[in-house]
Amino acid sequence: MLEFSEIDPFIHKCVRCGTCKAVVGLFEPSCPAGERFRFEGFYSSGKIWIARGIKEGVLCWDDPELLKKLFACTLCGNCTQQCPMTVRERILEVFEAMRCEAVRSRAAPLEAHKRLSDSIAAYRNPWGQPRKRRTNWAKGEKVRRIGPAGDAERASVLYYVGCTAALDPSLHHVAKSTARVLEKAGVDFGILGEREPCCGSVLLRVGLRDQARELAQETIRAIHETGADTVVTSCAGCYKTLTQDYRFFGHLEPRIVHSSEYFLELIRQGRLRVGRTETPLVVTYHDPCHLGRHTGLFDQPRALIEALDGLQLREMPRNRANAWCCGAGGGVRSAFAQMALETACERIEEACGTGARLLVTSCPFCLQNLESAIRFKAALLEPADVTDLVARCAGVGVEP
């Protein structure tokens, strides 16, 4: 996690060769912001040069157009896969450091991001919803709240639900499916319930690092109080934040595992039996940026899909490390809704091109945005989370 004062070694190498603008070999676009706005400043290299301009004192934070370039980026990291320079691995950190500095300079957060921040401060979630609604999804499910003042003191596994699946009623199926699969496999698990705080991912992405640090410490405490030795999450954003970012804020004892990875383990250990889908289906898989490019989980969700009889996985041209972003991340969906929708629409077209009937992903936030695009385009594609498929094949599926 870089500070703005530390980015110099990484911003002067970029020669603006433009390789980051498209997927090498395929030469399809890689940058959602660049594709949407087209000016050089919206591409990765442009933002790096803006950092130089700020360092030189030629540009200043207090410029709405500069902030638009900086924040209309999903931080998907596709540029880091295409960039031919050795500094590529630090590019996203450079952008996050710039955002953080913009906040510290009081030029940011953007108004939309301020609302997220206020909501998290008030309710511990970015969706502006009272904490008590956090467990609405669990009504009728066999789920225990663990930790102090919970139904039980402890369980070996904590299911960290995440704000989106917990609070968007249209995504409750992700949380339900996850819980049902854990139950079906006989896993000793529980949830934090109303006491589950936001992981702080969105705060980190929009430059509110200081607020995120405080929240992370609260989350770490809450997790430790459960005594769980494993934390399972079905949210790619939470997974990235807990595994990649929290090490800068404190020490998280339990093993953190994404549900797709964990379910695969359960199947391989023989603890979870999965049968066939009702009808054979061609599916395509969308790699969430937080799960794929950022944390390297490309194979596990695919292996999980392949472990389910009756599903045939057909890849989109831009897949794995080259996957086109859904368009929602990095605070884009809240501040640049049209860009988020257009980016998702492009992904939907790509998914339709495979001939698949089912578009599977492993992130509720991706799913939310992709669903919007499917509706907008009236595409003949059914969205699903990989946990839903596992639940269906395990005989505990959630009715849509």
Added chain:
Amino acid sequence: MSTDTERGAGVSPGVCTAPRGEIVRALEDIVGPDFVAADPSTLYIYSRDLTENEPGTPLAVVMPEDTGQVQGIMRCADRFRVPLVPFAYGLNMGGLTIPQVEAVVVDLKRMRRIVEVNEEDLYMVVEPGVTFGMIRAHLDRHHPGYRYTYPLAPPQTSALSNALMDGLNNMSMKHGAMSEWVSGLEVVLPTGEIVRLGSAAVVDSWHARAPLPDLCGLFLGWQGTTGIVTKAALHIWPCPPLRKRMFIPVYDTRSAYRIMRDLCRKEILDDLAGVSWPTGKMLFGARAALELCQGEPTVFVYGDLYAENQRHMAVKEDLLEEVLLLCRKEGMEVEDPLDVDTLLEINPDYGKLADFPTTLDFLLDYGPGGMTWIGSYGPGRNWAEGAERCFSLLGERGFPPILVSRPMKGGHFWVLRFILHFDKRDASDVARAREALSAMADVLLELGYVPYKAPLWAARKIRARDRHGFFPLLERIKQCLDPHGIMNPGRWGLR
């Protein structure tokens, strides 16, 4: 060399008196408000490139979507007397898209259609925002039996501007500089008319520039000073099924020249080029100070053999072996050719040069971020002397002797291109690079090597050697095509 005070010297700016806001609004009426920008961060990025050339801030940046919008922009510029600078896809060398006066940059990357690929008549028609990468992907996907030609440049560079600027590519040894691949153009003139040149002017086909008077020359090599090219027809070629790329280590510059010369006269290779030892070391991943160790080859000659079948390939390989044998008999030290598979065994990084377009990380990632070069076309007879003298000039100034070279069009002319890495943050390092470039340009011109894609400082040196009325003629043609001087004023020293 261009400096802040020199920028725009000799140019007649100041004819535009309209306020920026008025110009921006007029441009917005043409392309829509989303595609005009005049904010500081946008202008900052378009004001500079990776080279040593001084920045120059544009008035605004506009992004047209089609020829009609380019026409509208041109008419608007003519009305306001505001200069325009064309900009294709984003990678720019030599300060060639840096405005020399306060001008509107016309970023053409939204125009990225491959309009037509004609397999029968061996051409394709592309817009300015089409990159080599897009062409490669499109041909591989839809026309797998055909190929275009690729430069030693990153894949996201504009094929059209490379052709207009007379670049060199991996089939230039056989077919010449890229302007020779152009079989027709669509151009928006500074006065706003849209014209087509070549066969497409009179028939519904872009197959050739002949036999009409060849007006494509009014736009090829002019550095965007005579109009904005909105479509170019470019030759494509059948792609033979067999290809072999080989690298031949050679131990001195003069032997390398002789081997390349003899090989290209056998007419067996589609590509033939030479890179000096630092490039080879960079390919192996060297990122620190480069040094030649005793007994190491100084030049890597590489070439592509294409063939219809194995027998055809064997004949070509025999001829290649014959040339090397003869050279060895004359006392030259030259290794046997290494094929790509062998090189990959030594170091997988060599795969980067196995196919085109390359990502060029080995060249780009060396040094602290500033990069520049001087490339020139000249007679083969002075190639070795030019290489050696420029190596010395580089060495005296602390630069490694990075050379990329190629015989062009069967050896009718040759390339000498030297690459320099420097630290853009360090004024003394920038000055060192400028001084080296200037000294090399003097030597190259003395030996008959004329810089291509010439930056302003090099254009001045070229112009100073004009004894035969060439530049006055350019001035007259420019005046005729662009009476109000709105197209990229300053380039080639033209108003």
